[in-house]
Amino acid sequence: MRDFATLFNAIDQSTKTKVKVAALADYFANAPKPDRIWTIAMFSGRRPKRAVTTTRLREWAAERAGIPLWLFEECYPIVGDLSETIAHLLPPATRQIDKPLAEWINLVRGLGQMEEPQRKEIILDAWDQLENTERFLFNKLITGGFRVGISQKLMTRALARATERDEAEMAHRLMGNWDPATITWDDLIEAEDAGADASRPYPFYLAYALEDEPSDLGVPEDWHAEWKWDGIRGQLILRDGQHFVWSRGEELMTDRFPELARAMDFLPMGTVLDGEILAWGKGQPQNFNALQKRIGRKTVPKKLLQEAPVILYAYDLLEWQGQDLRQTEFAKRRLLLSNLCADLPDDAPVRLSPTIGFVDWESLAQIRQTARDAQAEGIMLKRMASLYLIGRKKGDWWKWKLDPLTIDAVMIYAQSGSGRRANLFTDFTFAVWKGNDLVPFTKAYSGLTDEEFRKITAWVKKNTLQRFGPVRQVTPEHVFEIAFEGIQASSRHKSGVALRFPRMSRWRHDKPVQEANTMDDLNEMLRLYG
Amino acid sequence: MAALTFTEEGIYCPAGDFHIDPWRPVERALITHGHADHARWGMGSYLSTNMAAPVIRHRLGDIALDTIAYGETRQIGGARVSFHPAGHVPGSAQIRVEVAGEIWVASGDYKVEDDGLSAPFEPIRCHHFITESTFGLPVFRWRPQSEVAAGINAWWKACAASGKTAFLGCYALGKAQRLLSLLDPNVGPILAHAAVENTNGVLRSQGIKLQDSLLANADLNPKDHPGAIVLAPPSALGSAWARKFGTQENAFASGWMQLRGIRRRRASDRGFVISDHADWRGLLDAIKATEAENIYVTHGYTDIFARYLNEQGWNAQVVPTEFGGEDAESEAA
Numbered sequence: 001m002r003d004f005a006t007l008f009n010a011i012d013q014s015t016k017t018k019v020k021v022a023a024l025a026d027y028f029a030n031a032p033k034p035d036r037i038w039t040i041a042m043f044s045g046r047r048p049k050r051a052v053t054t055t056r057l058r059e060w061a062a063e064r065a066g067i068p069l070w071l072f073e074e075c076y077p078i079v080g081d082l083s084e085t086i087a088h089l090l091p092p093a094t095r096q097i098d099k100p101l102a103e104w105i106n107l108v109r110g111l112g113q114m115e116e117p118q119r120k121e122i123i124l125d126a127w128d129q130l131e132n133t134e135r136f137l138f139n140k141l142i143t144g145g146f147r148v149g150i151s152q153k154l155m156t157r158a159l160a161r162a163t164e165r166d167e168a169e170m171a172h173r174l175m176g177n178w179d180p181a182t183i184t185w186d187d188l189i190e191a192e193d194a195g196a197d198a199s200r201p202y203p204f205y206l207a208y209a210l211e212d213e214p215s216d217l218g219v220p221e222d223w224h225a226e227w228k229w230d231g232i233r234g235q236l237i238l239r240d241g242q243h244f245v246w247s248r249g250e251e252l253m254t255d256r257f258p259e260l261a262r263a264m265d266f267l268p269m270g271t272v273l274d275g276e277i278l279a280w281g282k283g284q285p286q287n288f289n290a291l292q293k294r295i296g297r298k299t300v301p302k303k304l305l306q307e308a309p310v311i312l313y314a315y316d317l318l319e320w321q322g323q324d325l326r327q328t329e330f331a332k333r334r335l336l337l338s339n340l341c342a343d344l345p346d347d348a349p350v351r352l353s354p355t356i357g358f359v360d361w362e363s364l365a366q367i368r369q370t371a372r373d374a375q376a377e378g379i380m381l382k383r384m385a386s387l388y389l390i391g392r393k394k395g396d397w398w399k400w401k402l403d404p405l406t407i408d409a410v411m412i413y414a415q416s417g418s419g420r421r422a423n424l425f426t427d428f429t430f431a432v433w434k435g436n437d438l439v440p441f442t443k444a445y446s447g448l449t450d451e452e453f454r455k456i457t458a459w460v461k462k463n464t465l466q467r468f469g470p471v472r473q474v475t476p477e478h479v480f481e482i483a484f485e486g487i488q489a490s491s492r493h494k495s496g497v498a499l500r501f502p503r504m505s506r507w508r509h510d511k512p513v514q515e516a517n518t519m520d521d522l523n524e525m526l527r528l529y530g
Numbered sequence: 531m532a533a534l535t536f537t538e539e540g541i542y543c544p545a546g547d548f549h550i551d552p553w554r555p556v557e558r559a560l561i562t563h564g565h566a567d568h569a570r571w572g573m574g575s576y577l578s579t580n581m582a583a584p585v586i587r588h589r590l591g592d593i594a595l596d597t598i599a600y601g602e603t604r605q606i607g608g609a610r611v612s613f614h615p616a617g618h619v620p621g622s623a624q625i626r627v628e629v630a631g632e633i634w635v636a637s638g639d640y641k642v643e644d645d646g647l648s649a650p651f652e653p654i655r656c657h658h659f660i661t662e663s664t665f666g667l668p669v670f671r672w673r674p675q676s677e678v679a680a681g682i683n684a685w686w687k688a689c690a691a692s693g694k695t696a697f698l699g700c701y702a703l704g705k706a707q708r709l710l711s712l713l714d715p716n717v718g719p720i721l722a723h724a725a726v727e728n729t730n731g732v733l734r735s736q737g738i739k740l741q742d743s744l745l746a747n748a749d750l751n752p753k754d755h756p757g758a759i760v761l762a763p764p765s766a767l768g769s770a771w772a773r774k775f776g777t778q779e780n781a782f783a784s785g786w787m788q789l790r791g792i793r794r795r796r797a798s799d800r801g802f803v804i805s806d807h808a809d810w811r812g813l814l815d816a817i818k819a820t821e822a823e824n825i826y827v828t829h830g831y832t833d834i835f836a837r838y839l840n841e842q843g844w845n846a847q848v849v850p851t852e853f854g855g856e857d858a859e860s861e862a863a
Contacts, residue, residue: 012790013799013800015798015799016799040711065668067668068838068841070837071668071834071838074667074831075668076670076836077669077670078667078789078831079669079789080789080791081791084789084790085669087667088668088670088671088788089668090670261666350793418791419791419794420794420795421787421791421795422789422790422791422792423791424795447856450795460594467833
């Protein structure tokens with residue numbers, strides 16, 4: 001664990017990418033191989049299953065620290081991280097034993113089979129033999145959620161450097177369905193063929209947001225346009241007589257969308273499609289609300305399958321007849337894809353996301369204005385000659401989203417953030433007027449600068465009316481413009497509406513609280529855009 | 531009537547008709563130490579320790595300032611007043627006020643660890659103790675100063691070895707001099723930003739022993755001082771002035787660096803956990819040592835700290851003040 005803690009400190013104590021990558025590359029070249037595998041797993045979000053509830057961890061930590069539980073609970077939102085809170089509160093270790101990372105992980109993995117008193121004993125014992133950083137990391141192993149300021153991209157770069165391999169190939173190797181408990185370093189990193197595993201997806205190519213005018217992109221003939229859908233980006237893989245569905249977050253979702261299994265009836269093996277998983281009804285995509293019912297469900301009851309069936313709206317072909325097409329121009333991939341989809345019957349779970357024809361940028365701008373009617377968020381622009389790259393790259397793929405909807409709302413509750421926003425008030429609840437009352441209708445966390453968060457934090461501290469645990473009710477005084485992508489009726493919210501991607505777009509210093517928008521305004525938006 | 535009361539202007543002694551560290555203009559102000567949230571401009575007259583006076587004069591200019599030695603007793607109206615070391619910065623004091631046998635201590639800001647520079651904190655027995663709570667949470671636990679010093683010097687050495695200038699961000703009064711006393715001059719040259727060096731000069735001329743540091747102003751050529759460390763206020767890190775020094779690493783020295791979230795928000799390369807305020811244990815030990823039953827909790831995690839004290843059997847209450855220029859987002863602490 002000590003060399004892993006040293007690696008973590010090196011990464012954590014620098015703001016420079018170069019230093020972080022160098023530290024990681026050094027670790028990947030020298031650490032024991034099982035430790036390397038677990039490090040890759042954790043930095044790419046594959047963690048051992050949580051074996052202890054955080055409730056128990058808090059109780060045990062408070063008990064060992066000799067403080068009342070309420071005091072622990074007060075510290076947690078200020079520190080902004082449970083693992084760190086525990087690490088700071090525990091008394092110093094009484095002995096220090098250095099065991100390899102993989103050994104600690106096996107210990108954590110074994111906790112699941114134990115009775116609670118035994119778990120407690122093992123965890124208290126572990127805390128007692130680790131220094132502060134090691135304790136923090138150990139807690140991260142137990143609780144999961146390993147976000148340490150190293151992106152998968154940087155880790156891939158470090159691995160490529162440590163093994164003297166190509167970065168793109170390394171990115172491909174790390175994709176998919178491998179299990180750190182069973183795979184070896186040699187199989188994952190050194191084996192000859194990166195595509196050996198039938199389920200392994202390709203790394204997704206992501207678009208940048210278009211901020212300037214599209215006319216800056218050049219002539220329209222060089223560009224392909226289609227709707228930007230509001231579903232789940234997914235990859236459908238047909239190989240070896242099986243099918244696999246991956247989300248962009250690299251989650252295997254095959255069982256969640258059983259209707260996609262029928263793709264095997266219509267498409268040949270050796271095919272990989274990139275597209276959007278959407279709820280489909282009445283011959284067209286349904287809004288995100290319909291898909292929402294399916295998200296988070298591991299198995300789907302029959303009734304829901306009928307109510308909200310999904311399809312893959314295909315927009316790219318990554319593999320055809322077993323050949324990787326990513327180095328083929330988009331125009332050719334698209335032609336192959338449309339030929340492939342042309343003969344599909346209406347009940348096939350795969351459809352072709354249609355091309356939007358346009359003669360000039362002005363006419364495309366007008367079409368974009370109708371995106372909401374098409375249940376789309378805007379327009380995607382792809383350069384005809386573009387290859388299928390890895391990750392978010394500027395230049396060839398652009399998302400040209402609709403301007404968001406906005407409403408002016410009053411801040412009524414504040415809560416402190418976590419991570420690098422710990423000890424700052426960053427999470428707010430907003431309300432609109434209904435007569436003389438303020439009705440809360442949304443929360444928002446992002447959109448302000450650090451400086452603005454500092455200002456509002458100082459203000460919240462001085463203007464707290466009441467405290468409910470970590471939440472503070474504040475004087476209704478500040479108006480913020482809330483931007484959002486969509487609005488839906490919702491029976492789960494007191495206001496009767498739910499917003500999509502709400503965030504603070506502006507602090508309206510100019511606006512007195514009485515002039516914030518009303519519930520009637522919100523209902524009118526629901527009528528127009530819901 | 532209580533010997534000390536809390537008014538809109540600050541802590542007030544009716545028997546002596548004076549205020550302690552007032553935040554609005556009053557006739558007569560007793561000042562615990564020279565930090566900006568405790569020593570403010572506009573008072574009719576000031577009283578501070580003779581050790582704190584030069585810095586207060588340096589900061590506030592031409593003021594009517596009377597001085598007193600640690601431990602010396604003075605009768606002001608119906609109040610007996612004395613100043614005692616608070617260990618916060620050189621010259622900092624707790625102010626003891628006795629009226630008709632009732633003893634109050636206003637401690638200003640304090641720390642209990644001896645930093646080797648300030649007169650060490652002295653527990654004063656009293657009935658009523660006014661305490662800060664800047665770091666009044668059990669997650670704040672300081673390491674011994676010698677350990678922090680070793681960390682800073684090792685970091686500096688590594689910077690020097692890789693040809694980088696080490697910038698150490700710190701508050702100009704107190705923290706900067708404390709850090710200066712911890713630096714190992716064998717590693718390389720020690721430079722100081724003007725704001726720091728001016729304060730160094732004031733303290734040196736009143737007889738406080740500080741090792742040599744070089745003023746890093748516009749005339750200084752960074753190339754002449756390879757492997758240097760620069761003590762500078764945090765606002766100067768990354769400025770045009772700092773960029774003259776070529777490749778560099780930035781560190782920040784503060785109790786807040788204990789929290790990873792705050793350290794990352796600062797976007798410093800390194801954070802060293804060192805504070806001139808008491809940590810959780812320090813606060814509790816200091817309170818215990820006063821043997822006071824009534825505790826008044828000012829600036830910091832007031833609600834939480836007071837609740838804990840009440841649970842532990844003290845009679846504690848929160849007192850709103852305008853102290854605390856030293857929360858997580860400011861430069862001090």
